[in-house]
Amino acid sequence: GNPGMGKTRIVVEAVSQADLPLREIHINCERYESATPFHAAGQMLRSVLELKDQDPDATGAALVERLAADAPGQLKWAPLIADVVNGHVPATPEVDSLAEDFRQSTLHSAATDVMAALINGSAALVIEDSHWADESSRLLFAHLAEHAASHPWAILALRSAGEGSPLVDEVMELEIGPLDQDAAVQLVTAVAGAATPLPFAEEIARRAGGNPFYIVELAAAAHSFDAEELPESIEAVTLARIDKLRQGDRRLLRYASVFGETFAINLLADALPDVAPNVDDPAMWARLDEFLDTSSIGKVRFRQMLVRDVAYAGLPFKRRAEVHLAIAEALERRGRRRPERFAEAMSLHFDRAEDWERSWTYSRIAGDRAVKKMAHAEAMRIYTRGLRASEHVNADPIEVARIREAVGDAAEHLGMTAEADTAYDQCLADDPEVVAQSRLLRKKAMLQVSTGDTELGRQLLDDALGRLEQAEDADAAEDKLETMIAIAGLHFREGDYTSTVDWCTRAAEVAGNDHPRELAHALYMRSAAYSHLPGMDGLEDGSKALAVFEELNDLVGQTNVLNNMGYDAYYRGAWDEAVDLWSRSIETGTQSGDIVRTASSIHNLGEIFLDQGHYADVEDRLNRALRIWQGAGFAIGVGIARANLARFFTRIGRLDVAGELLDTARDDFVDAGAEAYV
Template sequence: MLGTVENRSVSPVFVGRAGEMTALTEALSRATAGEPQALLVGGEAGVGKTRLLEEFLGEACSQGAVVALGGCVEIGADGLPFAPFSTALRDLRRKLPDELAAAARGQEGELARLLPELGDAAGPEPYNEDSTARLFELTVRLLERVAADRTVVLALEDLHWADASTRHLLAYLFRTLHRGRLVVVATYRADDIHRRHPLRPLLAELDRLRTVRRIELPRFTRTEVHRQLTGILAAEPAAALVDDIFRRSDGNAFFVEELVVCQESGCASGGLSESLRDLLLVRVERLSEDAQKVARIVAEGGSTVEYGLLAAVARLPEDDLIEALRAAVNANILLAVPDGEGYRFRHSLVREAVSDDLLPGERSRLNRRFAEALEADPGLVRADERTTRLASYWYHAHDAAKALPVVLSAAVEARKRHAHAERMRLLERGLELWDDVPEEVRASLRPIDYADAYPACGCPETTPLRYLDLLAEAAVAARLCGERERALKIVKRALRLLDEDADPSGGAGGKDPQRAAWFWTERSKLMSNLGRGDGWAELATAQDLVRGLPPSAVHARVLAVAAGWGMLHAPGPESLAAAERAVEYARLVKAEAVELNARLTLGGLMVDAGDIEAGLREMHAVLELARESCVRHEAGRAYVNIPSCLEAVGRSREAVRIAEEGLRYSRECGLRDNEGWVLTNLVESRMSLGHWDEASEGAHRLHRIAYSTKPRGGAHLRRAHLAWLRGELSTAAEHLAQARDAYGKHDPMVQYLLPLAQVQLGLAAGHGRLADVRTGLADAARDGFPVGSQRYAWPLLLTAATAEAEARGLPSAEEGRAEALELIRTYAKRLATPVPVWQAHALFVGAELARAEGRDDPDRWAETVVALGPLERPYELARARHRWADALLARGGHRDRAGELVREAHMVAVHLGARPLREDLELLAARARLSLRAPVAAEPEPDDEGFGLTPREQDVLRLVAVGRTNRQIAEELFISPKTASVHVSNILGKLGVAGRGEAAALTHRLRLLPEVPA
């Protein structure tokens, strides 16, 4: 009886889970229809997650879907990087070799970081934040392509063991997967997710995504336990047995299986303890000594142990080993893995119990034997797992001298796979081991072998690896995996050590100023990224440390970073000089990546300084070199900066062409974050060209794909700007607030600050809050406008000047008007006009200031229109035509020319959807009796009663416009207050306005009265 039960401890009948199975099969149907699905299945250990997944995968296969299964493993410092994805992709490659090869074509080098079978991993690029995002994007694209014509189910088990890189990739996949016939199902053990478990934040994040469905498996009811027992025993169980097992298992499916085996084998009568650990160990303890020994070895070897490695560690005769394995498999304790010659526990709870039962010395001895076996024959395990597993074995063997070199080698391999989180934890493990390693072992380690991120500061290759080198590596890895607080702590620790080691007479940086400068530069980045400042103080310290030292890679890097900071915050001669020195130093020390970075910055600063063509040539040269050298980060940055510079000098059509090319490049290379930056600039240039509908679509797409905060801020800013120009003020205000939140307050750059201020001023003007317009301009321009900021400053001044002109004549606007106009004029005089587009804006601002002062001049507006004509700025041109027509009509005569201007401007306003401008033009046309259609006959001269106002109503309107009450109007016109009230109501109705304030504003804007007394 025992043999039968042991072979059938799993019920052949799938019990319960009808609702959960329905949810999974419905997701499969939706995916088959082309809508990708993402599901998370959670439940406590032993509740039946694996059985549910097996049943679902069987159903998926029966419907023709291709299934790829991968599982997380417990190994290394924080798991094996990308283990479940690597296993699933390997499974997919085995089932669809041609399709996967076609989907990966052209990106095999990058995707080999996940699936080594695709070829050699691409050589490492300089450290940057794009590397991991690029790998993630290419992985998503690969899955989308494979699932384009067939349904694919990607199943990932045991997320509670997932390494950080796997968690990040899964989150990216769930956020960005939008097409393909793909189902992604991931399982996790819910009872392991304590408050500080690393999976907990991911689950919270995924819960906020509407595209992710979460399924929680409850325990079985008594009825379901009864059905499970019936399946296991192949007979109707006694009611007492059902009650007893249900009580003791509490409905946990796995515990039911274990209890029924114990019950039928008679172990329960032997006084089986109620504790979980004893329950899980009881069947192991009934095995032979050899089988128990093998089980203990497999438990300590990892989630799966290869047969050859197991044989080397067990040191049993082969026949004895096979018999021991057969006994463990027959007892349903071990299983042979289906895709290789290895073994694993049928359930991880049993493995954990067996591992916990090992004595401390026994555990260390087993790990040493695993490590020695693997060192003797590295081919015993898959190549992509070898170093990580060896590092884990030596570490748990408590042999620091053996562990340190291999831990550092595993960190290098993690870096090559862009698994920066695992790299950081391995490096921290190396730091932990450092003091326990003999000096002669440490002296044998070289930075060239283990310190990829940190330049050797000109030291010979024979220089031993230092503790500071590992701190630098760990800091970079922490920053790249998003743990910036941890990175900042590491950097501060390194700077403290440098200070402690300082020569009292050596000044800042002590004996090693270059290393100190490197850490201060890294600290600058982190302070900016964490929103704790702009990072300049730290950069200034770094520059002081390297000043006067011979050229080095560190010196070049410090200058390049300082120049880049200056380009964004303070473009000018100092930043230009820093960029030139950075290029020179980088060439001297042959730091090619730093040179490309500095040259690109230099080109942008040259454009800002007015050397436009030379600057653009330099930037295009960098782009070409970066593409040839496959330095994708700098190529992507060039595709961001070149369109930005072209837009800054008014060459919007050319900017659109380069940006569209940059979008294609970013998508091909998987540079998703870079794609967001390029799209931000593309939307801006399309707005300038009057392609507002395309710009709106681009802004919505940018909002969907933006992976980091500032591109999301750019999406909100562009949507706010468009909504403001189209008269959707509440929508604009919402997006403006979200843009401010995304950009933050600790590092206000001109490229964000001034466009935000412009929209803020426009909204204040739209609501009639002129005081807020004036305050907003003063705040935005408090420190003046730096070199190269004219692209943002001129539109800001134009918005402020227009608001002053529109409010002319309103009593509430008179106080402080002169000072406000003088402030705008002062700023305008100081602002450069290096190219025609900003020369035209200067004319526009001057014309608006004259209008605000009551000196509206048709000739000024004619000059502005002529300047704007060839610049492909349809919205600004339509506004200037509107104002010119208004000025002509105010002077009398020129009706034909005014009519042409109004009609041309109205056509543009209608096409753009610029409602405020369209309504102003329609009101002007109504007042002047101008047709908005092309004339076929002479237009009649207007009568004296604009909007049908009688002479008495015009008298009343004149007094309303200067703020008189009904009683004051009655007194001045010698009529009763009631009659005055009737006149005011009639006027409001004829003008189509809601109140006296709007009537006054309309009167001044459209000059409904020839003269309004002050």
């Protein structure tokens, strides 16, 4: 519903009237913080963990202490949780072993487990203005919503009409519309008095559009029953209320609006000592109580975003810029030892102050920090802000090119292929260096392949390789290998296994012992291709690739090779060997965070035990794989797991259950466009 429709009031009533006592966890999403990774989710976890607002070291220490006491199984993931609550903790072997692509899913699972361990009883997670949630928080909230049925939690996401989207597809959505004419007139009468003439009440209802908050504000602002004296808009009403304040209070309110929806009192005093000389004066806050909520210790929140927006609009542009600069410099003083701590906020405020040099500096720091947290949407927004600043300063062209490419990488992670392609094109136009050009062409090729244009992808890879073969730069060898392996992968994708073997062989010869990682990838892919060619055996290449991946401590590589070697052993009839290989794949996959491939090995073990008649070892494994694939949205895997569960229940005589599972599996395959499995 739109602002002022009563969303928060309805939630308050619902929580208070619940059949069971609910612990309410309140989360405020803010427009100014929508590019700050985990700003919203951090509030949630800090509340659950009962962490105070402290410096990162103290927060990290408190986090570790709380996990050790109440969720010891999650201590290994403390560095991931620390990213959310803005704390610093020492690295752990488990997090160091995680592959980058699996950090996010592991964090989501760990955060869910932490909440399950620390929330005693039922809880209501109330997410205010969820359309302003930063993307990292939104993804975590979505994960919680997908798993809410397994916990006594109600997740209530409030958003304005037409803004954002539900956290998950299957959701109970309540749209709060405007009051009808009769109800609106009754509300006007309740506020303005029973003597209110009907035409006057109807005019207020019309101007307010049935919005309860607007009706109350317009009715309260009426000094007579003359419709011509009514303010033209709710913004005019709000401005009139602000203008009634004392001059000093009015100035404070307007300057405070520059901080955003929420601000810390001590930061207000530090940034604007002349405007807020008496922040400890309760009388001052009492005079501003109709506009500001001071119920949180040390923090102040605008009661209505409308008030904040009207107050901000009342400041001249030059004055706004001066206040943004004062806030940014106060944050800079606080972060002189660790500038990354406030980099996101400094990036924003220096940008609004048009201090381009420092906006460029802190946008790069904040963007890099977001990438490390796998917060790609936030990184893209912050980097783009930095690039805007770079146009006004004498920025290093190499650094500008790095940031442009980082924007493309972030867009690629988000599935925004057009935006990624545009960013890479800009880099190609700006950077004449051969290795950089080939790397960008390879990235563009992978974008095209992901959208189904394999022919253009092949052309771009050929172009990249051609440029590298003409380069004399010693650094070109690694890029050349990666391009050759990408070409091999494209042939594998198309089912041309002979060409895959040829390209992998070329890559392995170029790699030799100088490039072990690329050698291992080439051997692994050649092993997989051999498995599809008659009379060929990929076991030797698989064993060699595994040995290299083990030396490199590349857990993802080990998981892939072990999984494929398990298939080879299975089809050779060496079932005991397959069980051993898949068991090892589960171990390395779990350590790396590759839960989808781990589920494949778990499923394979269940299937092989089913074939062997070891029924006691089947159902749990197939169900575990099913749950993981459901959570990952891997529809074909879900169908395969259900089909094998149907085989299991057939074997033990539960034909009714088997029939239902087969029907559901058939629907899974059809929905996934995989009718060949039916």
